[in-house]
Amino acid sequence: MDWIEKMNGAITYIEEHLTDRLCTEDIAKIADCSAYHFQRMFAYMTGIPLSEYIRRRRMSLAVADLKSDNMKIIEVALKYGYHSPTAFNRAFQSVHGIAPSLVKLDGVSVKSYSPISFQMVIKGGESLDVRIETKDAFRVVGISIPLYGDFEGMAEPVEQIWKIAKTNGTIRKLKEIKADASPGLLEVMMPDENTESWRYLISVATEAPIEEPLEEYTVDAYTWAIFSYEGKTLEETKDLGNRVISEWLPTSGYEYDNGPDISVHAKDGTAGTILEYWLPIRKAGKGGSES
Incomplete structure (x- = not known):
């Protein structure tokens, strides 16, 4: 089963369990990737978070x-996992713009969202600069925070840890201990073993000894698709990240491997610019890392 079929299989699973408690980890298993990677791919390819898609459906x-004469509002709320009329009313109004009590009135307009389906789509001929490399495991040192929940909700804590790291001198310290051959600061999004949460690291590759509050992690050996963002603005890098997931990956013959995502930041002089994005990959159809 290829990558597109796996994504469609995940959508089928969602449709079959809309009245059950849907767990992101279970959905992601159908697509054979981590919960974080699935949420990221879904949001990039559809333009909405996974949680919002499920709510709309x-x-x-x-x-x-x-509209049925046989069901009360509280019964419908319970059917779709809402344990109070207030929570259901809020969710319903966020989608339809009206209270559920008004649905039976003549002439009332509501939204209708059909199940999505992923297909192969050929877009413009603009190139992406990419190379495929297999790297041995390496040690990174830095500071980290746990991240939970929806992909879209991770932006604020990530922004906060960057502010703290700049203010308390952590960024300066990391640059001092960075290995000479290391390309720069590394943003590492590393799935925890149970895939229910992730650790986000601001780090560098180094063999230098460390002391608190710095911590160390090992990035295992993977095959990486490495995309060059050099010379791009922040907005351009966001657009390229979208294209990597929505255009390159489905047509590449590869799929996500369950490793970390890594963004390589520029060296001194162009602070804040992302130079490269590393995507862990494996040949499509394989069940584990090629490393």
Whole structure:
């Protein structure tokens, strides 16, 4: 089963369990990747977070139930996993713009969201600078925070840890101990073993001894698709990141391996610019890392 089929398999799983408690980790297993990677791919390819898609589908189906003479609002709320009418009302209004109690009125307009389907789409001929490299395991040192929940909700804690690292001198310290051959500061999004959370690291590759509050992690050996962002603005790098997931990956013959994502930051003089993005990959159809 290829990459597109796996994504569609995940959508089928969601449809079959819309009235159950949906767990991101279980959905991601259908697509054979980590929860973080699945949420990231989904958001890039559809333009909405996974949680919002599930809410829209549930609230679309809830309309038909509410129009039925046999179901009360509390019964519909419970069917779709809402344990209070207030929570259900809030979710319903966020999708349809009206209260669920108004659905039966003549002339009331509601939204309808059909299940999505992933397909191979050929877009413009603009190139991406990419190389495939297999790297041995290496040690990174830095500071980290745990991240939970939706991919879209991770931006604020990441922004906060960067502010702290710049203010308390951590960035300066990391640059001092960075290995000479290391390209620069490394943002590492590393899945925890249970895939229910992730650790986000601001780090450098180094063999230097460390002391608190710095911590160390080992990035295992992987095959990487390495995309060059050199000379691009921050907005351009965001667009390129979207294209990597939505255009390059589905047509590349590779799929996500369950390793960390790494962004390489520029050397001194162009602070804040991302030079490279490293995507852990494996040949499509394989069940584990090629390392």
